[in-house]
Amino acid sequence: MLMCRDLAVVASDYIDGELAGLQNLSVKMHLMMCRDCRTFIGNLRASTELMKAHSSIRPDEEFMRRIDERVAEALKARKEDSGDG
Amino acid sequence: MAAPAPLGEEALIQSMKAGDDHSYQEAVRTFTPGMLAVARFYLDHSSAEEIVQDCWVTVIDAIHKFEGRSGLKTWLHRIVANRCKNRLRSSNREVPTDFSESLEPELAGRFNAKGRWDLPPKMQFHDSADKLMENGALSDCLDKHLSALPETQRSALMLYEAHQHKSDDVCNILDVSASNLRVLLHRARQKIFLMVETFQETGEC
Ligand SMILES: [Zn+2]
Numbered sequence: 001m002l003m004c005r006d007l008a009v010v011a012s013d014y015i016d017g018e019l020a021g022l023q024n025l026s027v028k029m030h031l032m033m034c035r036d037c038r039t040f041i042g043n044l045r046a047s048t049e050l051m052k053a054h055s056s057i058r059p060d061e062e063f064m065r066r067i068d069e070r071v072a073e074a075l076k077a078r079k080e081d082s083g084d085g
Numbered sequence: 086m087a088a089p090a091p092l093g094e095e096a097l098i099q100s101m102k103a104g105d106d107h108s109y110q111e112a113v114r115t116f117t118p119g120m121l122a123v124a125r126f127y128l129d130h131s132s133a134e135e136i137v138q139d140c141w142v143t144v145i146d147a148i149h150k151f152e153g154r155s156g157l158k159t160w161l162h163r164i165v166a167n168r169c170k171n172r173l174r175s176s177n178r179e180v181p182t183d184f185s186e187s188l189e190p191e192l193a194g195r196f197n198a199k200g201r202w203d204l205p206p207k208m209q210f211h212d213s214a215d216k217l218m219e220n221g222a223l224s225d226c227l228d229k230h231l232s233a234l235p236e237t238q239r240s241a242l243m244l245y246e247a248h249q250h251k252s253d254d255v256c257n258i259l260d261v262s263a264s265n266l267r268v269l270l271h272r273a274r275q276k277i278f279l280m281v282e283t284f285q286e287t288g289e290c
Contacts, residue, residue: 003200009187012271036205046210046217047277050227051246053218059117063134067117067141071109074142079104 002026007037011044094157101148113141116158119248120165126240126259127169136168159254162244166258187268189275210281223281226290230280234273237261241269 007030013019014027031038100108117137124133143164151160186193195204210217218224231239237259244255245266256266284290 003196004202005188005193005196005200008192008196012274013267016270018267036202039206039209043206043210043282044274044278046213047274047281048246049213050217050281051242051274051277052249053215059121059134064113064117067113067138068110070138071113071141071145072106074145075104075106075109078145 002030004037015045116161120161122240122243123162123165123258124169125236127173140165162258187271191279192275223284226284238269238273242273
């Protein structure tokens with residue numbers, strides 16, 4: 001029988017719909033009977049949504065500006081190479 | 086005056102091919118965060134930034150060969166990943182990985198010997214994600230915890246959740262198996278879960 005700990009192991013697979021039929025069914029049955037696991041799955045799903053709403057790596061402006069500069073230089077060099085100027 | 090509306094992907098590609106400065110600026114703004122996430126899966130912070138910069142310069146030539154089969158984002162992420170792998174190969178470094186255990190120790194310790202909850206989740210996260218993110222302190226806390234994640238977990242999370250790549254693409258870009266990707270995602274989500282739980286209980290990060 002599926003225990004709470006087993007459910008915690010496959011919780012992300014369940015949320016993402018990656019569990020095979022039988023396993024998916026036993027998770028569903030466990031959830032019907034176990035309130036703690038329902039709360040856990042709900043909260044793990046909320047954590048997943050939170051990740052989607054948030055993007056962690058925000059490059060600093062200085063870094064972005066350096067890229068813009070290097071790209072602009074390279075574009076200019078390319079245009080000069082192509083030789084109509 | 087309002088900023089001009091962002092170009093559709095096809096129009097963006099065409100004007101990049103034409104060598105238009107502004108379209109490159111737009112592409113840099115749009116795609117650099119994801120490219121950095123990929124690079125940081127493989128390399129330390131400053132090498133990752135260096136690789137991403139170099140990639141943008143190569144894109145100026147490579148874009149002419151881009152046929153649009155994969156979408157611009159996936160294409161750019163692959164370029165970054167390949168460069169990083171080359172760099173690692175030349176320095177003989179291994180990609181750090183930990184796929185051995187799918188439960189976070191802190192969570193695993195909350196079950197008794199029979200596998201039932203000893204310390205169950207105490208409360209339901211009551212707000213929606215958007216509502217939660219309006220809480221500046223929580224958002225800062227999330228930043229802090231994300232930056233403390235192992236690079237592998239963070240990159241998997243960024244590509245899959247934030248940039249919404251398909252599993253196949255993430256595996257391909259990061260060079261991990263499908264089952265290892267599942268472990269990476271699950272470990273990272275548990276950490277976020279534990280963080281929000283502590284925050285809601287104590288108000289502290
Ligand atoms: Zn249970």
